[in-house]
Every structure is written in structure tokens, then in C-alpha cells.
Amino acid sequence: MSRxxxxxxxxxxxxxxxxxxxxxxxxxxxxxxxxLALFVAYSLWWTxxxxxxQASARGDEVRQLWTRPPTAxxxxxxxxxxxxxxxxxxxxxxxRNGEVLVKRGTAPDVLNDGVAGYYTEPVKAGLPWDASGxxxxxxxxxxxxxxxxxxDKVKNGDAVVFETRDTWYVYKVFAELRQTSKxxxxxxxxxxxxxxxxxxxxxxxxxxxxxxYTSKYRYIVWGELVRTEKVDAKRTxxxxxx
Amino acid sequence: MYGWIWRQLPxxxxxxxxxxxxxxxxxxxxxxxxxxxxAEPLLPFNDVTVDEGSGAxx
Numbered sequence: 001m002s003r004x005x006x007x008x009x010x011x012x013x014x015x016x017x018x019x020x021x022x023x024x025x026x027x028x029x030x031x032x033x034x035x036l037a038l039f040v041a042y043s044l045w046w047t048x049x050x051x052x053x054q055a056s057a058r059g060d061e062v063r064q065l066w067t068r069p070p071t072a073x074x075x076x077x078x079x080x081x082x083x084x085x086x087x088x089x090x091x092x093x094x095x096r097n098g099e100v101l102v103k104r105g106t107a108p109d110v111l112n113d114g115v116a117g118y119y120t121e122p123v124k125a126g127l128p129w130d131a132s133g134x135x136x137x138x139x140x141x142x143x144x145x146x147x148x149x150x151x152d153k154v155k156n157g158d159a160v161v162f163e164t165r166d167t168w169y170v171y172k173v174f175a176e177l178r179q180t181s182k183x184x185x186x187x188x189x190x191x192x193x194x195x196x197x198x199x200x201x202x203x204x205x206x207x208x209x210x211x212x213y214t215s216k217y218r219y220i221v222w223g224e225l226v227r228t229e230k231v232d233a234k235r236t237x238x239x240x241x242x
Numbered sequence: 243m244y245g246w247i248w249r250q251l252p253x254x255x256x257x258x259x260x261x262x263x264x265x266x267x268x269x270x271x272x273x274x275x276x277x278x279x280x281a282e283p284l285l286p287f288n289d290v291t292v293d294e295g296s297g298a299x300x
Contacts, residue, residue, distance in 0.1 A: 009261070027244055028243070042278045042282075043282065046274060103288070106290075106291045138291040182293070185293065207290065209288070215286055215287060215290065218290075
């Protein structure tokens with residue numbers, strides 16, 4: 001009697017332990033799925049909210065600074081840089097994302113504020129007002145403002161305009177590299193050979209990651225300066241932006 | 243796990259549901275504010291620069 005009862009009880013006990021374990025595992029997996037879904041929401045939405053907020057505040061500060069008359073000491077040199085606040089704004093009509101504040105450096109803490117950064121390493125960028133050089137920029141494709149999200153919409157002949165305190169630098173896109181290795185630092189050299197150029201000039205290079213939502217490769221767009229325009233009192237944008 | 247938490251909460255079903263909601267929001271807050279910003283640079287989704295791959299994050 002007692003033996004048969006024990007025999008009957010034993011499988012039930014095992015089964016309940018197994019059921020408990022499986023239900024715990026199931027709950028854990030559901031939790032993991034929810035956390036991953038939340039991470040996607042964080043990456044693709046929340047970081048944009050934070051970055052756009054930052055970028056527009058910093059951009060307003062730069063514009064505010066520009067409206068003030070240059071003070072004798074601090075702004076003596078032409079095109080004097082406030083590298084903290086940002087050097088100017090990038091306008092790429094083909095990307096249809098308005099203006100992008102440009103700051104010094106490409107470290108994550110710079111780019112994560114929804115700006116484009118110009119390279120300081122591995123190859124130092126030339127600045128637009130230099131006699132020659134490559135103004136190489138990086139920005140996020142997704143998340144953190146996703147300022148270069150639509151880089152694939154930029155075609156040869158499209159305008160890329162960089163706005164500083166006193167000058168519009170109008171560039172024209174002449175080449176692109178839709179996919180390249182992330183170690184291909186030659187693309188940001190002063191004379192980017194892969195774009196087909198062999199002589200020094202005033203170039204601009206946009207870099208970001210590709211395909212979208214990953215960073216396996218890099219997407220490169222090259223432009224060349226076609227002209228500069230003095231900023232007038234009303235900051236009338238050049239024809240390309242109208 | 244969730245069943246166990248539910249049983250630990252005081253009050254009737256409505257109170258428990260309210261506390262659960264607060265707990266869920268607290269967890270989401272901690273994830274967005276602390277865990278995800280910490281985890282993101284460790285994951286290979288958002289590097290946009292070209293570099294020499296010296297290990298230094300661009």
C-alpha cells in the first residue's frame with residue numbers, strides 16, 4: 001500500500017519540479033525578449049530624442065554667439081574657432097534633415113549629441129577655410145540624431161553646403177563609395193585617391209556606417225568646393241538651399 | 243517568478259496592479275538611464291568612423 005503510493009507520488013513530484021523549472025525558463029526568455037525590444041526602442045528612438053534636444057540647444061547657442069559682434073581678443077583670427085560649441089552647420093538638401101551642427105572630433109561623446117564631427121584622428125581633417133585639404137566628417141546613421149541616415153539619397157552633383165559665421169562653403173558631390181571597410185582610412189586623406197582625385201583641392205568627405213542599423217561597413221560621399229559666398233546681413237542662404 | 247512577485251505584493255488586485263505598474267516603470271527607467279547607455283558602446287551597432295582598428299574606439 002505504502003509502496004504503491006510512493007510510486008504514484010514520485011513522478012508527480014518530478015513533473016512539478018520540471019514544470020516549475022520550465023515556467024521559470026519561459027518567464028526568463030519572455031523577459032529577455034522584452035528587454036531586447038526595449039533596447040531597440042532605446043537605440044532607434046530615445047537616443048534620437050535626447051540627441052536632437054542636445055543638438056538644437058547647442059545649435060541655438062552657436063547662432064546666438066554669431067549674432068554678437070566679434071570681441072577684439074577672442075575672435076581676432078579670421079574664422080576663429082570655438083571648438084567647444086561647434087564650427088558651423090552642414091546643410092545637405094538631398095538628406096532632407098535640415099541643418100547639422102558640426103563639432104570637433106569624432107569620439108562617441110561628441111557624435112552622440114546629434115552632431116557631425118570632423119576627424120582629428122587617424123587623419124586630421126582640413127578645414128573649409130584652409131587653402132587645400134579634406135574636410136572629413138562623421139555622423140550617426142541611426143540613433144543619436146541619425147544625422148546621416150539618408151546618406152544613400154545623396155547623388156553625384158548634389159550640393160553640400162557648410163555654413164560658418166561669415167561664409168557659405170558650397171560643395172558639389174562628385175563621388176561616393178557605397179561600401180568600404182571600416183579600416184579604410186585612406187578615404188579621409190587630404191587627397192582621397194579612391195574618389196578619383198589625384199591633386200590637392202578643397203574636398204569634403206561624409207562618412208557613416210552602412211548597411212542601416214549595423215556598422216559592418218562604411219559609406220563614403222565626396223564633394224569638392226565649387227564656390228564660397230559671403231554671409232550677408234540677413235543670412236540669405238545660397239541658391240542651392242533655396 | 244512573476245507569479246511569486248505578484249503574491250508578495252500587498253493589497254487587493256487593484257493595488258497590486260498599480261504597484262506592478264510602478265515597478266515596471268522603474269525597471270524601464272533604470273534600463274534607459276543606466277543599463278542601455280552602458281551596454282551600447284560595447285555592442286557593434288553604432289560605430290560610424292573609419293579608423294585603424296587599433297582598439298581605440300573612434
